[in-house]
Amino acid sequence: MGFLNSYRLRIQRRRWLLRALYKRRELQPVANRTNQIKRDDLLLFSTQRNEKIRLPYFLSYYRDMGINHFLIVDNDSDDGSLEYLADQPDVSVWHTRKGYKQSRFGVDWLNWLQLRYGHGHWCLTVDPDEFLIYPFCDTRPLRALTDWLDASSIKSFSSMLLDMYPKGRLDTQPYRVGQNPMEIASWFDAGNYTMDKNPSFGNLWIQGGPRSRVFFRDAPELSPALNKIPLVKWDRRYAYVSSTHMLLPRGLNQTYDEWGGEKASGILLHAKFLDTFTAKAEEELKRKQHYAASVEYLAYAESLKHDPQLWCKWSEKYINWRQLEILGLMSKGNWA
Amino acid sequence: MSVGIIMLVHTALDRAEQVARHWMSAGCPVVLHVDAAVSSKQYQKLVQALKDQPNVRFCKRHVCEWGTWGLVAASQSASEMMLSQFEQVRHVYLSSGSCLPLRPVQELVDYLEARPRTDFIESATTHEVPWTVGGLSEERFVMRFPFSWKRNRYLFDKYVELQRLVGFKRKMPAGLVPHMGSQWWCLTRQTLSAILEDPEREVYDTYFKKVWIPDESYFQTLARLYSTNIESRSLTLSKFDFQGKPHIFYDDHLQLLRRSDCFVARKIWPRANKLYKVFLTDPAGAMAMAEPNPAKIDRIFSKAVERRTRGRPGLFMQSRFPNDGWENGVTCGRYSVFQGFSDLFEDFEPWLSKASGTQVHGHLFSPERVEYADRQTAINGALSDSAAQRDYNPIAFLASLIWNTRGERQCFQMGPMDEGAPMWFLAKDPNAQISVISGAWAVPLFKSNRNFAELRRDAAYYQQLESEQLHVLRSPYVKARVRIWTMAEFIEAPMEPLQTIIDEMGHQRLRRLSEAPKMADLTGFGQFLQNLKNQGMHPYLMGDFPATLDGINQVKTPRKPYLVQ
Numbered sequence: 091m092g093f094l095n096s097y098r099l100r101i102q103r104r105r106w107l108l109r110a111l112y113k114r115r116e117l118q119p120v121a122n123r124t125n126q127i128k129r130d131d132l133l134l135f136s137t138q139r140n141e142k143i144r145l146p147y148f149l150s151y152y153r154d155m156g157i158n159h160f161l162i163v164d165n166d167s168d169d170g171s172l173e174y175l176a177d178q179p180d181v182s183v184w185h186t187r188k189g190y191k192q193s194r195f196g197v198d199w200l201n202w203l204q205l206r207y208g209h210g211h212w213c214l215t216v217d218p219d220e221f222l223i224y225p226f227c228d229t230r231p232l233r234a235l236t237d238w239l240d241a242s243s244i245k246s247f248s249s250m251l252l253d254m255y256p257k258g259r260l261d262t263q264p265y266r267v268g269q270n271p272m273e274i275a276s277w278f279d280a281g282n283y284t285m286d287k288n289p290s291f292g293n294l295w296i297q298g299g300p301r302s303r304v305f306f307r308d309a310p311e312l313s314p315a316l317n318k319i320p321l322v323k324w325d326r327r328y329a330y331v332s333s334t335h336m337l338l339p340r341g342l343n344q345t346y347d348e349w350g351g352e353k354a355s356g357i358l359l360h361a362k363f364l365d366t367f368t369a370k371a372e373e374e375l376k377r378k379q380h381y382a383a384s385v386e387y388l389a390y391a392e393s394l395k396h397d398p399q400l401w402c403k404w405s406e407k408y409i410n411w412r413q414l415e416i417l418g419l420m421s422k423g424n425w426a
Numbered sequence: 427m428s429v430g431i432i433m434l435v436h437t438a439l440d441r442a443e444q445v446a447r448h449w450m451s452a453g454c455p456v457v458l459h460v461d462a463a464v465s466s467k468q469y470q471k472l473v474q475a476l477k478d479q480p481n482v483r484f485c486k487r488h489v490c491e492w493g494t495w496g497l498v499a500a501s502q503s504a505s506e507m508m509l510s511q512f513e514q515v516r517h518v519y520l521s522s523g524s525c526l527p528l529r530p531v532q533e534l535v536d537y538l539e540a541r542p543r544t545d546f547i548e549s550a551t552t553h554e555v556p557w558t559v560g561g562l563s564e565e566r567f568v569m570r571f572p573f574s575w576k577r578n579r580y581l582f583d584k585y586v587e588l589q590r591l592v593g594f595k596r597k598m599p600a601g602l603v604p605h606m607g608s609q610w611w612c613l614t615r616q617t618l619s620a621i622l623e624d625p626e627r628e629v630y631d632t633y634f635k636k637v638w639i640p641d642e643s644y645f646q647t648l649a650r651l652y653s654t655n656i657e658s659r660s661l662t663l664s665k666f667d668f669q670g671k672p673h674i675f676y677d678d679h680l681q682l683l684r685r686s687d688c689f690v691a692r693k694i695w696p697r698a699n700k701l702y703k704v705f706l707t708d709p710a711g712a713m714a715m716a717e718p719n720p721a722k723i724d725r726i727f728s729k730a731v732e733r734r735t736r737g738r739p740g741l742f743m744q745s746r747f748p749n750d751g752w753e754n755g756v757t758c759g760r761y762s763v764f765q766g767f768s769d770l771f772e773d774f775e776p777w778l779s780k781a782s783g784t785q786v787h788g789h790l791f792s793p794e795r796v797e798y799a800d801r802q803t804a805i806n807g808a809l810s811d812s813a814a815q816r817d818y819n820p821i822a823f824l825a826s827l828i829w830n831t832r833g834e835r836q837c838f839q840m841g842p843m844d845e846g847a848p849m850w851f852l853a854k855d856p857n858a859q860i861s862v863i864s865g866a867w868a869v870p871l872f873k874s875n876r877n878f879a880e881l882r883r884d885a886a887y888y889q890q891l892e893s894e895q896l897h898v899l900r901s902p903y904v905k906a907r908v909r910i911w912t913m914a915e916f917i918e919a920p921m922e923p924l925q926t927i928i929d930e931m932g933h934q935r936l937r938r939l940s941e942a943p944k945m946a947d948l949t950g951f952g953q954f955l956q957n958l959k960n961q962g963m964h965p966y967l968m969g970d971f972p973a974t975l976d977g978i979n980q981v982k983t984p985r986k987p988y989l990v991q
Contacts, residue, residue, distance in 0.1 A: 229678035234695060238674060250744040281807020281830035284819040285742060294747055303810045310818040317744060346747045350754040352737040355745035404808040418741045418829060424667050424734030426726050 095290065103338035106329040110201035113193055117163060117184040117202070121176040124161070124207050131158035132232055134214045135203055137196035138164060141218040142171035143366065146268045148218045149178065155222070156231040157214065161207060163199045165190050190377075197330050208324035212236040215320050215334050216358065219271070222249055222320065223411045224356035225422040238425055239323070246337065247321040248345035249356035252278050252419065253299045254408065255363040255400035264365045271361035272408055279303065280406040280417045283316065293317060293336040293343035300363075300400040305389040314386055318358055319345055354423030357414050363400060429454050429535050430515035432504040434497065435523035436461035436490060438696035439472045442523035446482060448706045452531030455481040455512045459500040462487040483507050493575050497609070497641035498634065505618055516542060519612045524693040525662060526675075526705055534661075534689045538612070545617050545653045548607030548660045549646040566638035567604045568595045575638075596636070599629050605650055609641040610662035610692065613649065620652040621645065663688035663720070665727040668735055673727050677701055686720045740829050740857075742822065755857065757828040762837040762859040762931060763852060765895075766866030769841070770913065771943035775799075781939055782928050784835040790827070791820065791844035806830035813846075820848045828857075835931060842867050842891035849898045858906035860899060861927055864892060865913040865968025869946055872954045878961070886963050893967065912969030920945065 127133065134157045138145070149160065160181040164172045175183040186199065193199050204213055214232075216222060224235050224247070239247060254275035256263060263274045283298035294317050302313035318334045322342065329338050336343050347353045367390075374387045406417070414420050431449045435442040435458055446456045458476075460469050469487075476482045485503040490496040501520055508518055517538045527534070538544075552563045569589045573581040598604070613621075624630065630648065634640045649656060663686055665673040672693045675683060677700040683691055694701055737746050740758025748754070768774040768788070779786040779799070788797030796811040798804075803811050807830030809823070810816075816823045828836060840847060852858050867888045871881050899908045907930070911923060925939055952971045959965065 226676070226678065230676050231697075233697065234676060237695065241671060241674070242669070248744050279808040281826050282809045282815075283743075283826070284822040285744070285747060286819070287747065294744060296744060300808070302815065303804070303808060303812075307810065307812045308814045310812075310815045346745045347734075347737065348747060348749045348752065349735075350737050350748045350752045351735045351746065352733050352741075352743075353745040355743075402804050402808055403802075404804050404806055406808075418738065418743050421743065421745050422730065422733065423745065424730045426673055426730035 099290070099338055099340060102331075103327070103329050106198075106201060106331065106338070107205065107327075109194075110198050110205060110329065113198040114202040114206075116186045116188040116193065117199060118186065120164070120172060120183045120185045121181065122184075123180070123182045124159070126180070127159050127207065127211075129210075131211060132156055132214065132236065133158065133208060133211045134160045134216065135200050135208070136160070136162045136216055136218060137190075137199060138162060138167070138171060138175075138218050139190070140167045140169045140171060142167070142169045142174055143265065143267055144218045144271070145171055145174060147270060148221075149181070150268075151221055152214075153180070155227070156233050161203050163196060163203070165196070195333060197333060201329050204324050204328070204330075205326050209326040211324055212239075213322055213324040215322075215330070219361045220251070220320070221272070221359040221361065222356055223359060223414065223420070224249070225354060225411060225415065225420070225425055227356075227411055235425075236321075236323075244354075245323045246319050246342040246345055247354070247356065248317070248319050249321065249358045250283075250296055250419065251299075251316040251318050251358045251360045252414075253301055253316075253360045253362065253400075254278050255300055255405075257401040257405070259399060260363055260367055261365040271364055272359060275361050275363055276408050277401055277405040278408060280404075280419070284310075285317070288336070288343075290340075291331065291336045291338075291343055292340045293319070294346055295335075300405075301386075303402075304400055305386075305392075312389070319343065320358060321356075352421040352423055354425050355420045357411070357420045359408070428514060428516040429538055430508045430512050430518050431456045432459065432501065432508060432518060432520045433457070433523055433525075434459045434461075434490065434500055434504070434520070435472075436464060438523060439464070439468055441694075441696050441702065443472055443475050444702060444706060445523070445526065446476060447479070448527060449531060450479050450481050452535070454531060454535070455483075455508070455515065457483045457485055457504045457508045457511075459485050459504045460487055461500075462489045481512075483511055491574065491576070493571075493639045495635045495640050498644045501641070501645070502622065506622055509615060509619055509622070516615050517612055518615070518618055519661070519690075520610055521662065521690060522610070522692055524696065525610070525690050526692070526694045526701060527690050528663075528683055528686065528705055529689050537689070541657075543614060543616075544655050544657050545611070545613045545649055546657050546659060546661050547611035547613060547646060547649050547653075549605040549649060549656060549658050550607055552604050552606060563606075564604070565590075567598060567643070569638070570594075570596065570636050571638045596633075599626070599633050601651070602630070602633075602647055603650060604643060605646040606643045607646045607658065608660040608662070608664060609645075610660050610664060610690075611645055611649075612661050613645070613653075617649055617653045621648045624648075624651075661689045663691040663723070664693070665723065667727070668731045673730070675701065680704060682723055682726070686723050688720065740825060740832075742825055756851070756855050757825055757857045758832050759828055760835060760857045760859065760931075761828055762835070762861070762927070763840050764837065764861055765840040765892075766863030766913065767861070767943075768839045769866040769869045770863055770916070770946060772946055774943050775839070777941070777943035778837060781924075781941070782835070782837070782931050784837050784931065785831065787836065787838040789841060789844055790824075790838040791816070791840065791847035793843065793845065797839075817846045820846055821851050824848060824851065840895075842888040842895060845891065849895055853898050853901065853904045853906050853908070856905040856907075859927070859930060860906050860908045861923070862896070862899065862908070862910045863913050863916045864896060864910060865889075865965065866916075867892065868913075868955070868965060868968055869948070869951070872951055873946065878957070882958060882961050882963050885958055885965060889963075889965060889967055896967075912967065914969030914971055917945070917948070 134152055162175055162181060162183045164183055164185045166187045172185055175181050190196060200215060255277050256274050257277055265274060279299045283296055285294045285296045288295050295315055296317040297313045299316060302310050306313035315335050319337060320334045331338055371387050371390050375391060415422060431454050433442060449456050473484060485507045488496045488499045490500055505518055508515060573585055575582045634644045637643060667673055675691060675694050677698050680700060736754055739755030775786045785799050787799045790796055795813050796816050798811060807826060809827060871885055921942060955965050955971050
């Protein structure tokens, strides 16, 4: 990579950080418990809007994994989720009415919180419908992974987004508060992913899965990116560029091996496709606050009108992380 | 109490305290070295915590950075203290704060009691050890290393390069032969005191202070001078990964450690509560009756290293995306590609699937759709039959298909009209078996009921496409198993090539093919080609067909029966 390009990226990183600094005024603290954060704590960052029904399971899932503190931006919810979050003893929550899109889909807000509170911590950045799976997650807490990453001098951990869906229509089985969403959306696509290297940021660009198969059957290039780097040993100089797909400095995006070996990686189970989805898609279409003028949601709405069925004969039913590792969707790397 | 334990501690002091108590409760005295980098508050806390123990000592503290002299200095200070303060000690066991005794301490005591003169220290000459990090094996003894490898890698590397360039070499003290090995040893009082009280020690220390990673070579080299009986292995189970960093044991390794048959294991994750609980508080359960099985640990960890360095062939995923040429197998299994066969034979696909027991697809790269076996709309791994999806990344499509169906051989048809097929990828893949009957695409044209002008245009187009494909398949870079026949050649004796292809697939059956696929009726085909020629289009890929009206007609002259018993 040439000097010019790396200089260009440095300028870009500065720009995102300045933007985050500027956007911090949009955040009103509702419950700020960040003084509870201890030196080695594992932090989780998230933005949410009207996800009250999902929050109880989300919080308990990550508490069990070993997250010590949650830092959440609430984007103008009106379903009581803000109040619910403010009541939690290990959650700090900020509120904003500003546009999700204008903050680059929440990235600016979270970049600010990470800059302010994440420095020196392992930070996990996930949406309320994303559930991290990593090697040995059934027997070892997240701390075991971060300790091992520290010992191996690894600063970022890749976890591809794996879209989960139910068998049958999306709205057949209603989701109940506190329920594990994977009890309903327990199916996934095991092997229809394509990937390409992004030459300027050095990250892999992964597409495919059920959304590409069903919603973007004839235009796969429009299907959403699935590569994610949600777990990072944060430094105040870092910045997410676009969602958690890629970071700057670009070295953090090098989460794959280019010489034939496998680095350790995880999976984000994406429990987006529950009965709540149809309503959500309609709302998002009205708000137009999502990526690329919500082209994704347009395609969903179009397909869902006819036959809201993502399941096919070759769908795989989720069992555990070992299954995902055997299928080649994630890897233990040299962690044993 | 004939065994004294030295513990080098730098983190997780509470765990160190727990382990020290365990050793002492079995009657072994313990000397602790606490890294000078540990705050004095934490250090005092540990000293206070162990106040009730008569057999514990704390030695002079040194800064222990990985790869530096500090670790040797720490071992020396601790050893001196151990030898002078505990007269009865016969063996000194060097361990770290993250070591965990797996077997009852008494067993270790008995074991060493039975071998009073044996020094357990892994010690091999530099040529014989493959595990040196950074490629420095002999050079670590003759160069200088003033820059930290951990903090100043750039300067470290540059300075090594400079010394190589200049040809700089330090001189070794006379009489020393460099040896290396695991830094966790167990030496007898005799050997250890001889090393520590050597009149030349000043000289040796000065020399080793500048050696790279001296804790892997100081005692290992000097023990060779004095020991009468070296058993070159470490009693501590310690596994290293490809970067030379120790593997860590967690709670889920419990069964593995129980059956490992080793006295001490490192390194244990400080929060592995179950391991500490089981091995430190439950003397009977520490090493259960299970058959010792140290090989299993080896297997697990060497597999982990292999996964990290070689990976799974044919897999492209989020954390494995090899550069060109580094795939270690671009696909994960063998597969077969047939061109022209389904044109020439009417029932080729069902016949092949029956004869070879493999999964047989149609034209996977057909422009209209992906023709999976039985024309399913999706296949293993939920790969879609959409042509757009496939053409978005045809290589990923093919690699995924082969990966998703691993364990079952895949066969598929190709033709000149399948323009999206990744020809170079196929040609360069050693897993591909490609068989081509060139010119067979003319058969469907011949059979079709279309205007001759159209046929002529298509024939010219297909001939051009196929000749481009053949050009790739005949390039010197081809690694696939490629066989090309002209159509005329092939129909001379079709069973032999078919038999060879099927045999090469290496499936269970080794008997002769008993049933031939049904060849299309070629009566008039020669004339068809002649007509094309007469129209100014020269079909050459199918080889030489006699132009006479009934030249090629397999019904006229009955061939030898294919049935061979």
